[in-house]
Amino acid sequence: MNLDSQQDTGGYDIYLKKGSNESSARKVKFWQHHVVGPLQTNCFVLSNTMTEAILIDPGGPEVKGIASDLEKQGIRITHVLVTHGHFDHLAWASEIQKVIEEAKVYLHHDEKDSYEKFYDMMHFFGLNKIDHLSEPDVWIKDNQILNLSGLKIKVIHVPGHSPGSVIYMLEEEKDAYVGDCIFRNSIGRVDLPFSSPKKMIQSLKKVTSEITDEYRLLPGHGLETNMKAEKKHNPYLIALRRGMLDQLLL
Numbered sequence: 653m654n655l656d657s658q659q660d661t662g663g664y665d666i667y668l669k670k671g672s673n674e675s676s677a678r679k680v681k682f683w684q685h686h687v688v689g690p691l692q693t694n695c696f697v698l699s700n701t702m703t704e705a706i707l708i709d710p711g712g713p714e715v716k717g718i719a720s721d722l723e724k725q726g727i728r729i730t731h732v733l734v735t736h737g738h739f740d741h742l743a744w745a746s747e748i749q750k751v752i753e754e755a756k757v758y759l760h761h762d763e764k765d766s767y768e769k770f771y772d773m774m775h776f777f778g779l780n781k782i783d784h785l786s787e788p789d790v791w792i793k794d795n796q797i798l799n800l801s802g803l804k805i806k807v808i809h810v811p812g813h814s815p816g817s818v819i820y821m822l823e824e825e826k827d828a829y830v831g832d833c834i835f836r837n838s839i840g841r842v843d844l845p846f847s848s849p850k851k852m853i854q855s856l857k858k859v860t861s862e863i864t865d866e867y868r869l870l871p872g873h874g875l876e877t878n879m880k881a882e883k884k885h886n887p888y889l890i891a892l893r894r895g896m897l898d899q900l901l902l
């Protein structure tokens with residue numbers, strides 16, 4: 653069962669290494685990483701204010717416990733940023749809202765027509781649909797700057813894996829939450845309903861020019877990486893540079 657990566661990265665059994673957040677931990681005051689849900693989604697919590705927090709990708713029922721544990725520590729998840737509308741990134745936003753009613757869900761505008769259909773795909777994965785899918789509260793767009801929880805976050809629209817896929821870029825911290833656009837040594841699948849290989853190629857061109865080598869990349873699944881390593885080792889980015897990605901994807 654693999655909804656995400658273009659090829660098996662072999663990385664699904666090992667996740668972000670403990671202590672691998674050291675550099676970022678110095679920059680973002682509060683930072684947590686969890687692996688959640690049936691498709692082992694990377695879910696992150698970030699805050700610079702220590703009173704309100706951002707959660708990226710509520711990909712499993714565990715987010716309810718994460719939200720209530722933090723609530724007890726005085727940290728309230730007020731913003732839920734979703735990298736794209738696939739159920740393994742969005743579907744459990746409603747579980748957070750059960751704990752914190754006012755938590756707002758952010759999704760890119762171009763996922764308006766697809767996110768409910770992705771939710772229906774849960775059946776094909778042999779999963780029971782959760783009782784309620786949250787309607788996103790904030791429809792975001794390319795290049796939008798979000799100032800949330802004391803952090804400045806730039807939205808980069810990267811359609812391909814899905815129409816409304818985005819990267820959340822923290823320019824000051826040099827962290828990029830890349831969702832299912834890029835993985836360590838791989839890229840997101842482009843053979844799913846609403847995927848577009850052509851758009852993926854354009855998005856990867858945009859990503860490799862906008863996100864510089866020193867950025868840490870935090871993908872939707874599997875291990876973290878950085879742009880320098882991916883430009884060097886990722887077969888899809890190597891093919892892109894050589895002008896041969898069309899042959900791999902189209």
Ligand SMILES: [Zn+2]
Nearest residue numbers: 656740832872
């Ligand atoms: Zn995913």
Ligand SMILES: [Zn+2]
Nearest residue numbers: 655656738832
């Ligand atoms: Zn996905």
